[in-house]
Amino acid sequence: MQTKKTLCRFILAAAVSVAALPAFAQQNSASSDSVMIKKLFDNALTSQESYENLRYLTKNIGARLSGSPQAAAAVEWSKQVMDKMGLDRVYTQEVMVPYWVRGDKEIGRINNSKLIGSADVNILALGSSVGTGTQGLSAEVIEVKNFEELEKLGKRKVKGKIVFFNRPFDNTHVRTGAAYGGAVDQRGGGPVAAAKLGAVGVLVRSMTNDMQDVAHTGNTRYEEGVAKIPAAAISTKDAEKLSALLKDDENLKFFMRMTCETRPDVLSYNVIGEIKGSEKPDEIIVVGGHLDSWDVGEGAHDDGTGCVQSIEVLRLFKELGIKPKRTIRAVMYMNEENGLRGGRKYAEEAKAKGEKHVAALESDSGGFTPRGFGMDGDKAQLAKFTSWKPLLAPYGLHDLLAGGGGADIGPLKGQNNIALIGLIPDSQRYFDYHHTEIDTFETVNRREMQLGSASMAALVYLISEHGL
Template identity: 55%
Template sequence: MRTILFLTIFLVSTPFFSQNEDEKQIKAIYDKALTNGKAYDWLNHLSNQIGGRLSGSVQAQQAVDYTKAQLELLGLDKVWLQPVMVPKWVRGIPEFAYLETKPGLTTNVPICALGGSVATPDGGLKASVVEVQGIEDLEKLGKEAIQGKIVFYNRPMDPTKINTFSAYASCADQRYSGAAEASKYGAVGVIVRSLNLRLDDYPHTGSMAYGNIPVNQRIPAAAISTKGAELISTTLKLNPDAKFYFKQNCKQLDDVMSYNVIGEITGSTYPDEIMLVGGHLDSWDLGDGSHDDGAGCVQSMDVLRLLKETGYKPKRTLRVVLFMNEENGLRGGKEYAKVAQSKKEKHIFALESDSGGFTPRGFSIDADPENLKQIQGWRSLFEPYLIHLFQEGGSGADIGPLKNDGIVLAGLRPDSQRYFDHHHAENDTFEHVNKRELELGAATMASLVYLIDKYGTVPPTKIKG
């Protein structure tokens, strides 16, 4: 009778002991992050001592050297650089633009070249403007209405979408493919409304591509501020003959060598099972890349430090990867996955932070139903920290190439309402990052990494069985 009673008490109480242990470890992680965090100091250096880290630039290499040195100071088991060839696009001297309503009567418009664009002619480009709401409008208008003109893409982000990344995704095609499509109808250039939910004077850059169009047939592409877009749209309604002028001096150079920065703690029990956490080290050049994605890099670095300093010894190998060239090529993510595959490395989990350093809300998880269910089952452990989002969805661009049936992918999801105020713009700077919010994000990531490491993932064979 006593044996049965003991077993009953043991079986009932064991999960509570386990949860209590997890609660203590997670609290220790948050306490350490909020009282002795390193992420904010690291970001201060990346942003204010190095600045914008355009792929292939001197600043990108400085960021590689700095983060490698900081990881070495953490006393990890291994730190190394992974070579990767990256594109080198340079902006040149600042762009200039104006709207001309009558000869000699002009209004300046904030503008920046899109990443990957060709330059305008040396004297700049001036032409009439045709406004469209998206690529689909080009076919409706036809070549006769477009030839010899500048196409003005003016579809705004949808303010009714609470998930601002969904609003962004619904407009990004006009920035990325707008020039390639407009050139088919004889356009001489394109200007694109910045992907930003508020009205301001900051133009937002971003990547674009020409596909297979020969270099001598490519047309220049630029982004204008949202206020500039409103001005042009209103003016064209009153004066359809208004002309737009812009000048940019950007160019594409030969690829150069750069690096992914990698550090790891070797697992004590399952060293061949790799868990990855990371962000991308490159940024655009207009600001200093604090939110996109300096925040994600320093949070990922701090994940390993927080686990080390709270005394947790991981069962599995924990690896931080600071990817190069996410913004205009994804070369770092692709190269990392290629090398991992060639070495037959077994990645079971990867977590990326590339949505800014704002208040963390939870995670978006790309996993099979069983692994999704397991992670959602830990929700109560995060509720004291106001983390509530555990939803199925995408993870991150850099870890995407690792996707296979045996890996769980996840992305940190901070509050997104202010992210696109800064995304790819001159005001993506250090003063717009809140220290406490950044540290909460690092602790949230470290807590999920801890739980995955402790309990593992559900193997594909078990799911199928």
């Protein structure tokens, strides 16, 4: 009888132990992940390498608009940097890109009866804009806040004038990206809408929540069959000045001179480095930023930081001897700013080769303190993603949100149920510098940028270990 009782107790204890195994394994896995994430952050925060990479890219190469000699130099530089890291593979991917040239420094000038002479203002030609000709363009100005106002004016009031789109950011948005999204349509679609009504030129209030003398460029679009008219951004302070003067003098004239032009397409490259997965090499995790930048400033926050952070992810894995289960690729995309051809080319080739991408992570919101990530994925992917919050929150990564991604990884959407992820840095200062001459190396805080690198590496590690 005693033997039977002892046997029952043994069987019961064994059953309890077996039932506890999954929970124990899960706890042990979380502990192991926590240790590795700490190592990634420790290494990133004590290394100078990514910051020195950014210094070289911005100071030695500088502005890198697609098709330019500087863009070509950036391609060669990023390939050399990754070649020296001892990765499993480093290669380039051909892509034909547009080559738009700004030309002479732009001239913007207000002429009206309320001024003694004229007032010079700060303007920048929008990317892809046509020029005014060397003689410049002078015309009366008509101000609108949106496309509806423009349509109501009609051809009779718009023809022969410069349309001034003056819709500001909605600064009630805490996330400044939402304010940008609510205003940027006037930059992208303004010239076409104005040209359809007979306008001869366009001015667009700069895309920033700050009140500045600095003008912000950015790409615009033309439409087949619609006249191409010159388009420029005007600084927010000068937009306020022009608006105030228009209230007193509806007949004031604006002079603009821009010698920009689009030249024939140029052969360029995406640059790709990878570490092969040890268990599932056919499952690919992409991390990347765009190598090109606007031709003013140094392209530090947009998107030098995203590029060096992506390279840093690979360095951290190599430095710490981490053998990822899945293949990790760092992609330096070309031509995000005025064409997105690099992102499209990468997605086209991935599809043609039948590659299986499980996740793509993009850093293209500046090198500021990371707050978390946004993911575009299905319910199961989002559940797995948010389950990692206890591991990431100690490093300030509290925002694991539904909805995210990035422009360059966007073309991958729909391939193999891929999850698209965007790094979310603190957004309050980004649009101070975005697309301007003041987007320089000095505006990047080393530790903030390094925290972003480590955050990306931590998430890539978790996806590589556990999948989505």
